[in-house]
Amino acid sequence: MTDFKYENVWRPALLTSVAIPFVGLVVMFFAISTNTTWTTLTDVLRRATIGWLFATGSSVQQDGVTIGVIPIGFVAMWGMATYMFAHWAVRNDDVDFRAFGAVVAGFSALIAATLSIIVSNDDVAVPVFRAAFQAFLVPGISAAFAASHRAERTWLSLPERFRPAAEGAAATLMLFFSLSTVILVVLLATSLDESAHLWATLHPEGTGLGLALLLILAVPTAAFWVSAVLLGVPVNLGGSSYVSLAVTDVEIMPAFPIFTAIPNPGPHAHWVFFLTFIPILCGAFGGFVFRRLTHQNIPWKRCLQHSAGLGAAAGLVAGILIWTSTGGLGTGRLQSVGPPVFLTGVIAVVVFTLGAVLGASITHYRLTREPQRF
Structure with a gap:
């Protein structure tokens, strides 16, 4: 049985947690800046962040109206991208998939919660709990499966x-x-x-x-x-x-x-x-x-x-x-x-x-x- 090292979890987990949102925000920034009318860089950055949070499963509240349907197509792409990047990130490390998934989930939830607090105001609000929960669930599960498959374990080591x-x-x-x-x-x-x-x-x-x-x-x-x-x-x-x-x-x-x-x-x-x-x-x-x-x-x-x-x-x-x-x-x-x-x-x-x-x-x-x- 492989002797997993828990201290090896932090570097690939932090890299995965930061890289995927960063790439998503860059893509959203490009899409919004080229297809909408905006006045300042701060404005387009805020729109891109709100768009990213919504695309990853958070709801958006504006003028008393809540848009809460989860765009599962975007979420599936997010999970797939996280899986692929996490699979690459742990290529040189023997990590425990449970610890790796938990750390990725925690970092991702913290990033999403921070972004939702920053972009929310009296006009448009992104609920912190839902943003954090979605970011905890999807990247955490995707990263755990990636680490499990990298270690050649199927179904997260489910009993035979x-x-x-x-x-x-x-x-x-x-x-x-x-x-x-x-x-x-x-x-x-x-x-x-x-x-x-x-x-x-x-x-x-x-x-x-x-x-x-x-x-x-x-x-x-x-x-x-x-x-x-x-x-x-x-x-x-x-x-x-x-x-x-x-x-x-x-x-x-x-x-x-x-x-x-x-x-x-x-x-x-x-x-x-x-x-x-x-x-x-x-x-x-x-x-x-x-x-x-x-x-x-x-x-x-x-x-x-x-x-x-x-x-x-x-x-x-x-x-x-x-x-x-x-x-x-x-x-x-x-x-x-x-x-x-x-x-x-x-x-x-x-x-x-x-x-x-x-x-x-x-x-x-x-x-x-x-x-x-x-």
């Missing part, structure tokens, strides 16, 4: 007997959100003419690089809305507008191309009902993956326990991810959008657990009865 269940939970989530994204892409493709017309209206000169970037990074949030609908939960689009598997009831939406994916108002076709089987089939797939990765002679009771655990874990993670797509998008009726958080999480846990138990049970039966044919 639980790794098949972890693989099954990951398979469930990957399949579920991949199918949600495919459905979103199909909806966007069917409304391509409307999207093109809207794009031409917003940018008649043919440019719009910033809008294109925002559209791409908004796809994960929209995909999470599709995921909630697949779980049978209505997604609130502000005011009395909502989308569910049964019906769409919407008012006039803001001029943003991704909103063209919203189905036409009115009841949906009867075949849409079959989409409700997607979550339970994804859970069953996770159960299948789990059982195929375990020893052939595991007891039936252990198979049920671990499959139920992986389904519940996948449902909990799905609920947390879908929660990031809720909050405020602007003023008026857009102050609260997204699916109900608690209901979404409960349904995800129940459905994925049932699916995982079903998939693992069928696979267990086939493996024990006909191992040579399965």
